[in-house]
Structures are given as structure tokens and as C-alpha cells.
Amino acid sequence: DAGVTQSPTHLIKTRGQQVTLRCSPKSGHDTVSWYQQALGQGPQFIFQYYEEEERQRGNFPDRFSGHQFPNYSSELNVNALLLGDSALYLCASSTFAYGYTFGSGTRLTVV
Amino acid sequence: QKEVEQNSGPLSVPEGAIASLNCTYSDRGSQSFFWYRQYSGKSPELIMSIYSNGDKEDGRFTAQLNKASQYVSLLIRDSQPSDSATYLCASSTQGNTGKLIFGQGTTLQVKP
Numbered sequence: 001d002a003g004v005t006q007s008p009t010h011l012i013k014t015r016g017q018q019v020t021l022r023c024s025p026k027s028g029h030d031t032v033s034w035y036q037q038a039l040g041q042g043p044q045f046i047f048q049y050y051e052e053e054e055r056q057r058g059n060f061p062d063r064f065s066g067h068q069f070p071n072y073s074s075e076l077n078v079n080a081l082l083l084g085d086s087a088l089y090l091c092a093s094s095t096f097a098y099g100y101t102f103g104s105g106t107r108l109t110v111v
Numbered sequence: 112q113k114e115v116e117q118n119s120g121p122l123s124v125p126e127g128a129i130a131s132l133n134c135t136y137s138d139r140g141s142q143s144f145f146w147y148r149q150y151s152g153k154s155p156e157l158i159m160s161i162y163s164n165g166d167k168e169d170g171r172f173t174a175q176l177n178k179a180s181q182y183v184s185l186l187i188r189d190s191q192p193s194d195s196a197t198y199l200c201a202s203s204t205q206g207n208t209g210k211l212i213f214g215q216g217t218t219l220q221v222k223p
Contacts, residue, residue, distance in 0.1 A: 031208050033210065033211075035211075035213075040119075040215070041215050041216075042115075042117075042199050042201075042213030042214050042215045042216050043155065043199070043211070043213050044213070045210040045211065045212070048208075048210060050208075056209075056210050058210065090154055090155070092211075094207055094208045095207075095208065096206070096207060096208055098207060099143075099145065099157060099160055099207040099208075100145075100157065100207070100211065101157075102147075102154040102155050102156070103154060104153065104154050105153075105154050
């Protein structure tokens with residue numbers, strides 16, 4: 001049983017560029033959440049998707065947007081990248097009966 | 112701003128000792144509490160979840176919850192060098208699928 005799969009694992013972008021990160025949830029999970037983890041900090045909630053709609057959103061600017069597809073996979077898009085967007089981006093999938101399973105993350109470096 | 116607070120450490124214990132990790136939270140609406148272990152450069156891994164006041168044991172791990180004091184703790188018995196990691200405390204107001212509010216994590220070092 002595959003867990004949560006994220007791609008790519010690492011990428012480097014230039015300030016002002018746009019980036020798309022992808023996540024495939026664990027089999028049987030219907031809810032996908034995205035977190036940003038800066039170095040030395042705990043993960044910060046970005047938003048959550050359920051039934052292809054954004055159900056909750058954290059304190060992140062509109063530059064951060066997302067999407068969930070009918071197969072429950074999800075994308076995180078970040079526009080106009082800033083140096084401060086450099087972080088580990090974690091996708092977590094869940095379902096009502098079971099708690100979160102985290103993917104291995106995407107390490108984004110903005111230069 | 113609803114917060115979860117942890118001492119960042121590092122907490123250093125000798126091999127075989129009990130490691131005690133603590134966490135406080137500010138949102139009295141929090142219903143579910145989780146302890147995650149995170150090795151350097153890796154993603155968080157769920158160790159324990161606790162929902163009611165009292166203790167919950169799983170192998171060498173015991174989670175304790177005191178909602179009146181808004182306090183959560185994790186005890187690790189017979190600590191091993193492989194337990195060396197950052198331990199993240201998280202709370203949720205909506206059970207297993209609500210957003211998680213994380214503390215900044217406590218770094219544990221278990222010395223052989």
C-alpha cells in the first residue's frame with residue numbers, strides 16, 4: 001500500500017517565478033492538506049482540500065493556491081516566489097477514521 | 112493566535128533513561144493531540160494520538176493529557192540512540208482531519 005507521494009523531492013527556483021508541487025494521497029484517503037515547514041520550525045498549515053474544494057485555509061497570502069482532482073490527488077501552486085518561501089512543503093492525507101499520513105516532502109529553495 | 116508551545120531543547124538524556132517532552136496549548140477548543148517524530152530532513156511520523164484526559168501507553172511511549180491545565184506530555188522509556196530526533200506536538204479542534212497546529216518541536220539527543 002503506497003503512502004503519500006510527493007513530487008518533486010527537491011527544486012530550486014528564482015525569485016518571482018512560479019512553482020507547482022504535486023501530491024498523491026494514501027489509498028483510501030480523501031482529504032489532502034498542505035503544510036510549510038521552515039528550517040527549525042514546526043509545520044504551518046497552508047490549506048486543506050476535500051471533495052475538490054478548499055475546506056480550510058491558514059494565514060498564507062493568495063500567492064498560495066491549490067487544487068484537488070477527482071482522484072483525490074492535489075497540487076500546490078505558489079506564484080511570485082519570495083526568498084522566504086524557501087522551505088519543506090509537506091502534503092498530508094487523511095480520512096475521518098484515520099489521522100494524517102505525511103509525504104516525504106518537497107524541499108523548495110528560492111534564490 | 113492559537114498556539115502550541117514546546118521547549119526547543121536540545122533535551123539530552125543517557126541511553127536507557129526516561130525522556131520527558133512537554134507541550135502546552137492555548138485553544139481550549141482543541142480536542143485531539145498528536146506527537147510526531149521527525150528525523151533530520153525527513154517528514155513527520157505519527158507516534159501517538161490522545162483525545163481524553165489521562166495516560167495512553169504504546170510500547171515504550173506514554174502520552175499524557177491534562178485539558179484543565181492545557182498540557183500534553185510524551186514519556187519515552189528506555190531511550191535509545193535511535194530515538195534522537197525532533198518531537199513535534201500538534202493539536203486539532205476537529206479530530207483526525209482538522210488542521211493541525213504544531214509546536215516548534217523539541218530536539219531529543221540520546222547519548223550512548
